[in-house]
Amino acid sequence: DAGVIQSPRHEVTEMGQEVTLRCKPISGHNSLFWYRQTMMRGLELLIYFNNNVPIDDSGMPEDRFSAKMPNASFSTLKIQPSEPRDSAVYFCASSLSGAGTGELFFGEGSRLTVL
């Protein structure tokens, strides 16, 4: 298996632009997580899907952030409009288990820079 696949690996954009990050989880995994990593705040959970349904989105910073999982093999995280403080590495992870009970398999991340 290729593991969790994220795209793009790097994104540089200007403030106000829309950003879409994409994730393909490991086949057969029923849980998907979006994390944000910064030096200041570490690894923060943004949103958690189980069986394609958003279960916990309490970590989504504000209405500018939205996430979808239209099917078991694809998820997107969208930021509109983007701001410089959104600059971070965004990780997608998938798991066979539900929240907090088993191994998370992380993708290699999408490094976002908002100028």
Next chain:
Amino acid sequence: GENVEQHPSTLSVQEGDSAVIKCTYSDSASNYFPWYKQELGKGPQLIIDIRSNVGEKKDQRIAVTLNKTAKHFSLHITETQPEDSAVYFCAAGGRGQNFVFGPGTRLSVLP
């Protein structure tokens, strides 16, 4: 909610020495404690985990200990090698409760 602290934030050891990283958690309902290793430019990867019904677990040069009463758990790496250099994260979780990660420890193994 859960709060996970991790110490030290940076750790340098000589190759062949041992390294110990300590974490504390606040929520007594947490019952699963994984450790992740993150190499530069990569996503975190699970290296070992422990559940609350076990006090210690070992996997070759890596071991984890858990003290439920004191709410702390530790990662022990023996005979460190340069490839052990990375950032290590502890986490606490439980059924229905998403993981809370510690802030990370940057380990440098000096040749």
